[in-house]
Amino acid sequence: MTKKIEINVHHVTRVEGHGNIVLNAKNGKIEELRWEVVESPRFFEAMLRGRRYDDVIIIAPRICGICSLAHSTASIQACENAFGIVPSEQTLLLRKLLYDAETLQSHVLHYYFLTAPDLLGVGSVFPLVETHKDVVLMALRLKKLANDLADIVTGRKTHPISCVVGGFAKIPKPEELKAIQNRLKDALEDLEATVELSKSLSIPQFERETEFIALKDTQEYAFISGDIASTDTGTTPVANYLKITNEFCVPHSTAKFTKHNRDSYAVGALARFNNNHEQLSPRAKKAAQDLGLKAICHNPYMNNLAQLVEAIYVTEHAIEIIDQLLARGLKQEDTTVKPRAGRGIGAVEAPRGILFHDYTFDERGILKEANCIIPTNQNHNSIQKDFEALVPQILDRPENEIRLLLEMLVRSYDPCISCSAHLLNIEFR
Amino acid sequence: MKPKLAFFDFTGCEGCQLEAINFEQELLDIINAAEIVNFREAMTEKSDDYDIAFIDGAITTERDVARIKEIRGRAKILVAIGACATIGGINCLKNFYSMEEVKRIVYGDCAHYYDTIPARPVDAVVPVDYYVYGCPMTRSEFLKVVKALLMGTRPEIPNCPVCVECKMAGNICVFERGMTCVGPVTRAGCNAICVTAGQICWGCRGLVDDPNADSEKEILAKHNLTPDEIIAKFRMFLGYSEVAK
Numbered sequence: 279m280t281k282k283i284e285i286n287v288h289h290v291t292r293v294e295g296h297g298n299i300v301l302n303a304k305n306g307k308i309e310e311l312r313w314e315v316v317e318s319p320r321f322f323e324a325m326l327r328g329r330r331y332d333d334v335i336i337i338a339p340r341i342c343g344i345c346s347l348a349h350s351t352a353s354i355q356a357c358e359n360a361f362g363i364v365p366s367e368q369t370l371l372l373r374k375l376l377y378d379a380e381t382l383q384s385h386v387l388h389y390y391f392l393t394a395p396d397l398l399g400v401g402s403v404f405p406l407v408e409t410h411k412d413v414v415l416m417a418l419r420l421k422k423l424a425n426d427l428a429d430i431v432t433g434r435k436t437h438p439i440s441c442v443v444g445g446f447a448k449i450p451k452p453e454e455l456k457a458i459q460n461r462l463k464d465a466l467e468d469l470e471a472t473v474e475l476s477k478s479l480s481i482p483q484f485e486r487e488t489e490f491i492a493l494k495d496t497q498e499y500a501f502i503s504g505d506i507a508s509t510d511t512g513t514t515p516v517a518n519y520l521k522i523t524n525e526f527c528v529p530h531s532t533a534k535f536t537k538h539n540r541d542s543y544a545v546g547a548l549a550r551f552n553n554n555h556e557q558l559s560p561r562a563k564k565a566a567q568d569l570g571l572k573a574i575c576h577n578p579y580m581n582n583l584a585q586l587v588e589a590i591y592v593t594e595h596a597i598e599i600i601d602q603l604l605a606r607g608l609k610q611e612d613t614t615v616k617p618r619a620g621r622g623i624g625a626v627e628a629p630r631g632i633l634f635h636d637y638t639f640d641e642r643g644i645l646k647e648a649n650c651i652i653p654t655n656q657n658h659n660s661i662q663k664d665f666e667a668l669v670p671q672i673l674d675r676p677e678n679e680i681r682l683l684l685e686m687l688v689r690s691y692d693p694c695i696s697c698s699a700h701l702l703n704i705e706f707r
Numbered sequence: 708m709k710p711k712l713a714f715f716d717f718t719g720c721e722g723c724q725l726e727a728i729n730f731e732q733e734l735l736d737i738i739n740a741a742e743i744v745n746f747r748e749a750m751t752e753k754s755d756d757y758d759i760a761f762i763d764g765a766i767t768t769e770r771d772v773a774r775i776k777e778i779r780g781r782a783k784i785l786v787a788i789g790a791c792a793t794i795g796g797i798n799c800l801k802n803f804y805s806m807e808e809v810k811r812i813v814y815g816d817c818a819h820y821y822d823t824i825p826a827r828p829v830d831a832v833v834p835v836d837y838y839v840y841g842c843p844m845t846r847s848e849f850l851k852v853v854k855a856l857l858m859g860t861r862p863e864i865p866n867c868p869v870c871v872e873c874k875m876a877g878n879i880c881v882f883e884r885g886m887t888c889v890g891p892v893t894r895a896g897c898n899a900i901c902v903t904a905g906q907i908c909w910g911c912r913g914l915v916d917d918p919n920a921d922s923e924k925e926i927l928a929k930h931n932l933t934p935d936e937i938i939a940k941f942r943m944f945l946g947y948s949e950v951a952k
Contacts, residue, residue, distance in 0.1 A: 320718060320767075321823070324812040325800035333943060336909060340797050343722020343843060391728065402746070404738055418732065425729055433904025435729075436722045436843040440904045447905030 281305060283673070285681050297693065299684050301665075306673055313661045313688065323648045331357045331443055331617060331643040338635065339437050341650065344387070346437050347380035347428065348628035349650075351502055352635040357443045357615075360622025360639050366611055369445040371603050376431045376441060377501050377626070378596035383424035383435060384629035385547070385585040385592075388692045389472075390417035393582045396686050397479045413475065416468045420589075423461050427596065430454045444613040452604055459600045462593055466561070469590045473565045476586060482683055485576040486667040488660060489539050490549035491522060493627050499550070499557040499591060501627045507553045509574055510539040516625040519634050523651050535659035536651075542659035545631025546691060547584035548575060562591035578664055579690045585629075617643025628653050630692045654693045661691055710857065712737075713745035713757035715778055717764030717771050718798060718826065722843040723789035724763055733850060740857050759784045759856055762835075763844070765791040765798040765826045772824075772832055779833035786852060787829045790842035790944055794913040797842070798826035799946030828947055837862065842911035842944065845897050865895040866916050869908050873899035881907045887930050889940055892918035892950070910944045920950040 287299040302310040322341055326334055338353035339346035351373060358365060365373070390413070391403045400406060406414050425435040430450045433439035440448045494513055495504030505513040506522050514522055523536045537543065551558075555566065555573040566572070569583045619641040625634050631653025638647040664687055672680055714724055724746070728734065737743075744754040760782035766772055779785055790796030801809045802825040810823065829835050837856070839849045848864065855862035865872075869890035873880070876899050881888040890899070890908035894915050901908055914920075920941075927937045941951040 320798065321801045321809050321812070324804060324809045325797060327812065329800075329939065329943075333909075333939070337797055337800070337943070340720050340722075340842065343720040343725045346720070346722060387725075387728070404743060407735060407738060414735075418734070421729065433900060433906075434843075436726055439901050439906050442906070 283677050283680065285677060285684065287681060287685060297688065299665075299681075299688065301669065301680070301684065303669075303673060308669060308673070311665055311669055313658065313665055315658060322650060326637075326645050326648040329645055331361075331615070331637075331639060331645065334637065334645050334648075335443060336437075338650075341652075343436055344384055345380065345628045345630065345633075347376060347432075347435070348626050348633055349635070350438050350441055351377060351380075352624035352626045352628075352633050352650075353637075354441060354443050355502070355624030355626065356622045356635040356637045357624075357639075357643075358622065359624060360620045360637055361443070361615060361617050361643070362620075363444055363615065366445060368449075368603070368606070368608065368611060371599055372431055372446055372449070373441065373502060375596055375599045375603070376428060376438070378592040378599065379424045379427040379431065379435065381501065381592045381629050382589055382596075383421060383428065384692075385589045386417060386420045386424060388629070389582055389585055389589070390414075390420075392689055392692070393686075396682070396689065397481075413472075416471070420465055420468055423458070423465050427458050427462075430458060442613055444615045445611050447613060449608050449610055452608060455600045455603060459597055462597050462600075465593050466590065469586070469593060470561075470565070472586060473568055473590075476583065477568060481577070481583065482579045482686065483577065484579060484664075484668050484671070484687075486578070486664055487576050488663070489543040490552040490574070491538065491543050491545050491656070492550040492553045492632055493625060494553055499554050499595075501592075506625070506632065508539065508543070509549075509552055516623055516634075519623065519625065519636075519651070523634070523656065525651070525655075535662075536656045537659060542663045543656065544578065544660040544691075545653045545656045546581055547588050547629070548578070548581040549631060550627060551575070551584040551587065558587065558591050559594045561594060562587050565590050578660070578687060581690045581692065585692070615643070617641065630654060631656060654691070657691045657693060661688060661693070709740065709742045710759060711744045711754070711757040712741050712759050712761065713754070713778075713782070714743070714761045714763070715745065715774075717762065717775065717792065717829075718767040719764030719789065719791040719796070721763070723792075726843045726846055727761075727788075727849065730846070730850070737853060741853075755781060757782060759786065761786050761788050762792045762829050763787075763789045765795050765828060766824075766832050767798055767826045768822050768824060770822070775829060775832050784836045784856060785829075785833070786837040786839060786856075787835045788839040788849060789844040790840065790911045790913070791826075792829045793835075793838045793840050794945065795826050795828040795831075795947035796911070796944050797946075799951075800942060802826055802946055803942065826947070831947070838864065840864070840894060840912035841897055845912070848896050867895050868915055869893045869895050869897065869899050869902075869912070871895055872897070873902050873908075876903050878902045882926070882930060887927055887932060887940070889923065889945070891926070892920055892923045910941070914945060914948055914950065918950065 283303040285301040298314040300312045335353045339350040341349050428435035432441045440446050489510040491508050493500040493504040494507035507513045552574045566587045571583050621638045623636045634651040636649040787793045852862045872895045888907035889910040893910040894912040945951050
């Protein structure tokens with residue numbers, strides 16, 4: 279009897295943006311296997327051209343609603359790098375705090391709302407309101423905390439307001455920081471309870487050796503500073519990012535992919551963990567140990583657990599940063615900017631991986647050229663290579679199971695397809 | 708029977724869908740009062756049977772045009788949420804280039820692969836029943852509209868300029884701080900959140916019904932903006948409207 283498998287997942291759900299999975303196999307032979315990205319292109323590089331730097335940092339976060347703070351930070355850094363501005367110590371502390379909110383919010387959303395339904399065998403978080411109400415309430419509480427923290431520091435989580443080139447247009451009140459610090463301390467307990475719960479979940483077993491790329495800073499677990507690190511080749515300065523990303527076109531898809539030392543590389547929480555795990559806090563290290571996460575981990579499904587470990591790390595980090603801010607005292611600083619002609623690059627770790635904004639300005643601070651390289655774009659190739667390694671191992675399983683494992687694999691990368699769509703093809707089958 | 712709600716995303720950042728998930732406790736209340744049957748960012752199940760469709764994102768491809776017409780055909784009530792869907796938003800920044808130029812800037816040699824049309828709000832293609840403005844959509848307004856629709860009443864959306872709320876928030880006027888903004892012609896409802904956070908109003912909630920755009924342009928000119936800078940100001944979010952032409 280001929281065994282035929284036809285999987286065509288049109289618009290994978292519970293990911294940010296639009297992507298399709300195509301698998302056709304006959305008698306154990308794979309005929310077609312593709313990860314397709316079908317998001318409408320948005321043309322940000324064209325939209326940014328001709329705008330002044332202070333508009334640029336407002337338009338750029340609109341690349342992505344989920345990681346708008348990452349885009350905002352990368353955008354501000356690129357402007358400052360171009361204009362030769364060195365941010366003050368207070369600005370850096372506030373940015374780090376804001377970034378903790380970004381990472382916590384995104385990881386909580388992804389872990390509880392987008393991933394957990396798979397692990398618990400349901401289609402969305404909504405039925406969990408009935409069956410796992412305490413877990414859902416905990417997730418909502420954590421998300422609200424991260425959103426509130428961002429609100430305090432920058433006026434709003436989605437599309438931030440107060441963070442600008444040169445600093446902050448408004449600074450938070452000490453009493454607000456104090457109040458939220460207490461909630462962050464409570465959140466650590468929620469997160470550690472989540473680790474307990476997660477120990478019993480079964481993560482699919484699959485490994486493919488690959489290269490992991492993330493920022494690395496000698497001072498701390500890097501999110502918004504440092505050089506580019508690879509588990510294969512060591513560190514490279516951010517200024518040379520194009521030597522890492524090497525975008526290329528592939529014949530079977532018109533989407534641009536990236537590669538460095540091997541066929542593909544991966545970015546995101548797991549890549550950061552694999553490069554920088556030694557710099558995690560003791561509680562985050564313990565969580566990793568409890569969850570069976572050990573560097574260098576080559577199972578892409580474990581990215582979800584790396585996110586949970588990072589959620590603990592950034593919560594502790596935020597508590598510490600607030601202590602530092604309160605100890606030194608906050609004051610409104612001058613944010614006057616003197617633009618100059620030149621090029622600047624910003625590099626940050628978006629929740630789902632390393633992100634670059636590269637701008638060229640004229641002497642009035644009007645943007646001449648922009649290039650944004652998005653983490654999900656860097657992961658598309660890795661998803662495709664994982665598919666190619668995974669499918670032969672599971673081809674004898676029922677079609678539904680194959681489909682779910684492929685969908686879960688895509689989701690484990692936490693892809694942010696709207697972000698990546700600035701250079702992805704759309705092709706409907 | 709609970710009304711069936713569906714969420715559909717077009718060309719945008721999906722931040723408005725995220726804002727809907729961000730409701731925390733209120734989200735649970737909505738789930739109690741209505742059935743969510745379509746929400747790709749948050750759930751796997753999909754259904755073509757729905758009463759109220761929430762649309763985020765702008766219309767930027769021929770494919771988008773066909774899809775929004777199909778959704779309009781099925782929905783009893785259609786609500787546009789967020790700047791992209793209600794006014795076109797920043798997507799319209801590309802409309803001031805030829806589409807060939809836009810594709811070449813971003814995709815270079817691969818430009819011919821891409822399908823794109825000038826960006827437009829949803830109501831440029833199909834009738835829209837209700838609007839939730841803002842970039843991202845103003846959350847309190849979304850709740851107000853959802854509550855009204857579930858109770859069968861009409862939501863009241865402000866039609867005064869942001870300046871009214873900005874004064875009430877106790878802010879020092881942006882113009883007095885040596886900067887400029889389009890708050891005087893922009894629809895209120897956001898409590899002037901951006902000015903309160905130390906910034907300016909960019910007009911993300913769209914124009915009030917009868918904007919005095921000429922006098923806004925005069926004021927901007929008086930504050931030393933060149934004609935190009937004035938038009939750039941209007942094009943940021945309001946590129947689809949006449950004032951930005």
